[in-house]
Amino acid sequence: MSNRRTFIQRAMALGATIFAAPNIFATQHQHSSHPQTSGKSGAPPHSTSQSISVHTPDVADLPFRLDNGVKEFHLIAEPVKQEVIPGRVLNLWGFNGSAPGPTIQINQGDRVRIIVDNHLPEPFSMHWHGFEIPHEMDGAPGTSQDPIKPGDRFVYEFTLHQEGTFFYHSHMAMQEMMGMLGGFIMHPKQAYQPHVDKDFLILLQEYAVLPNNAVPNSMNMEFNWLTFNGKVGPATTPLIVRLGDRVRIRLVNLGMDHHPIHLHGHTFATTGTEAGRQPQTIWGTGNTVLVGVAQARDIEFIANNPGDWMVHCHLPHHMMNAMSSVVGRMTRGRAGLPAGAGMEEGMGIIREGNATSEDNGPSLGRGMGVGATMDERTTNGPLSTNKAQTLMPEMQHGENSGTQHGQMQMEPEVAVDANRVPGFPQDAYMEGPMMAMDQMVDKPENYGLKRGWSQFMQGMMTFVRVLPPDKYDEITSRIQQKRPNQKSMPDMEHHEHGS
Numbered sequence: 389m390s391n392r393r394t395f396i397q398r399a400m401a402l403g404a405t406i407f408a409a410p411n412i413f414a415t416q417h418q419h420s421s422h423p424q425t426s427g428k429s430g431a432p433p434h435s436t437s438q439s440i441s442v443h444t445p446d447v448a449d450l451p452f453r454l455d456n457g458v459k460e461f462h463l464i465a466e467p468v469k470q471e472v473i474p475g476r477v478l479n480l481w482g483f484n485g486s487a488p489g490p491t492i493q494i495n496q497g498d499r500v501r502i503i504v505d506n507h508l509p510e511p512f513s514m515h516w517h518g519f520e521i522p523h524e525m526d527g528a529p530g531t532s533q534d535p536i537k538p539g540d541r542f543v544y545e546f547t548l549h550q551e552g553t554f555f556y557h558s559h560m561a562m563q564e565m566m567g568m569l570g571g572f573i574m575h576p577k578q579a580y581q582p583h584v585d586k587d588f589l590i591l592l593q594e595y596a597v598l599p600n601n602a603v604p605n606s607m608n609m610e611f612n613w614l615t616f617n618g619k620v621g622p623a624t625t626p627l628i629v630r631l632g633d634r635v636r637i638r639l640v641n642l643g644m645d646h647h648p649i650h651l652h653g654h655t656f657a658t659t660g661t662e663a664g665r666q667p668q669t670i671w672g673t674g675n676t677v678l679v680g681v682a683q684a685r686d687i688e689f690i691a692n693n694p695g696d697w698m699v700h701c702h703l704p705h706h707m708m709n710a711m712s713s714v715v716g717r718m719t720r721g722r723a724g725l726p727a728g729a730g731m732e733e734g735m736g737i738i739r740e741g742n743a744t745s746e747d748n749g750p751s752l753g754r755g756m757g758v759g760a761t762m763d764e765r766t767t768n769g770p771l772s773t774n775k776a777q778t779l780m781p782e783m784q785h786g787e788n789s790g791t792q793h794g795q796m797q798m799e800p801e802v803a804v805d806a807n808r809v810p811g812f813p814q815d816a817y818m819e820g821p822m823m824a825m826d827q828m829v830d831k832p833e834n835y836g837l838k839r840g841w842s843q844f845m846q847g848m849m850t851f852v853r854v855l856p857p858d859k860y861d862e863i864t865s866r867i868q869q870k871r872p873n874q875k876s877m878p879d880m881e882h883h884e885h886g887s
């Protein structure tokens with residue numbers, strides 16, 4: 389939760405301009421025109437006239453202050469360090485300390501003011517994607533406004549008459565690929581029917597980061613870090629729901645790829661797009677929804693099937709971490725690079741000069757030259773048990789920082805003649821006991837998962853944990869013990885806009 393902590397610290401540092409209130413809806417409770425429903429006494433857990441607040445796992449909500457009836461938010465565009473998985477911190481660009489930036493939640497009809505400060509080293513402009521607002525507020529650089537220069541501020545202000553799942557993002561294309569996205573939920577005046585018990589937001593992003601590097605190559609068109617809310621499996625935080633809950637998951641995609649998001653064990657309806665709620669007559673049912681670039685999709689289902697169900701992008705490479713063309717040799721450290729060059733040269737990683745220059749050319753793996761000859765003999769995957777044991781000390785002190793060495797087991801899981809089978813290895817080097825890191829990603833939401841679960845979670849993968857009441861209560865109490873301010877509990881109503 390270092391992101392949340394950083395975010396709160398940041399909010400505190402801004403002093404009186406922003407409430408660092410853990411419960412951002414406190415203000416609305418006070419201002420609700422329906423005080424009879426805001427207390428817990430006598431009121432049903434949630435009346436159908438209210439929307440519940442949206443929970444963005446692993447991402448903070450952006451607090452606001454009320455200024456004469458205007459909800460005022462403060463966003464800072466800045467370089468951030470985003471830990472996508474324990475030990476792997478990427479240098480991204482985001483907002484208020486994280487990428488994606490904090491989620492904004494407002495009520496349909498609200499007047500909002502968003503103060504945007506540019507702490508980036510270059511100009512930037514903020515776009516409110518799909519908002520029907522005055523042109524001068526659209527954030528299109530060069531037309532609706534001049535870009536915000538480094539160190540400058542632009543104040544956006546508009547009244548929002550729409551409802552649904554929206555988002556904000558930099559309108560400088562390459563900055564989008566550095567992480568500059570955030571969720572923007574517009575709660576409807578009249579709560580959607582049927583009422584949902586849980587409402588989640590997942591933002592889909594992707595980065596191309598070569599091994600030994602921490603900065604995305606935004607010009608690359610192949611991506612090897614695929615994130616849900618800035619995390620990759622198994623560091624993504626599962627969605628916790630109670631058996632029988634009606635659940636909404638809002639999906640937003642901003643990247644270079646479309647993502648077919650698949651849910652196990654349930655059939656859902658697609659109830660919303662980036663244009664808001666769709667008429668029930670056209671809700672399609674499915675278990676996989678294609679979330680195209682710049683699109684949002686809301687899906688809803690009754691969680692009537694108990695279990696820890698995967699929800700994930702179904703593109704095979706999007707269920708992987710750190711994919712790169714010679715990833716197997718990378719994980720074998722020096723032993724896998726017999727051609728006399730280091731892994732950086734092999735991957736074309738540059739420290740100086742040009743990646744394709746004579747000195748730094750990717751001579752291994754991809755090249756056709758002499759240097760590639762030795763490469764051909766090196767397997768991509770698990771070595772023989774003997775060889776592996778010889779290499780263990782080296783691996784444990786090597787670059788393999790995403791692996792929990794304490795849990796490493798090298799018992800052979802593959803057939804004795806595996807290396808004779810054309811195509812081997814495939815998943816054997818990406819998944820298996822060596823990749824397990826249950827303890828490193830331990831958190832209340834993971835409590836009770838099958839031991840070793842983390843070895844098969846990578847990229848855009850998380851769980852919807854459909855829990856019977858006793859297990860549900862156990863986990864929610866653990867969450868509250870650890871994070872008492874978490875406001876994902878069902879009693880956090882999002883009240884209607886006063887009317």
Ligand SMILES: [Cu+2]
Binds near residue numbers: 614646647648703706
């Ligand atoms: Cu995908």
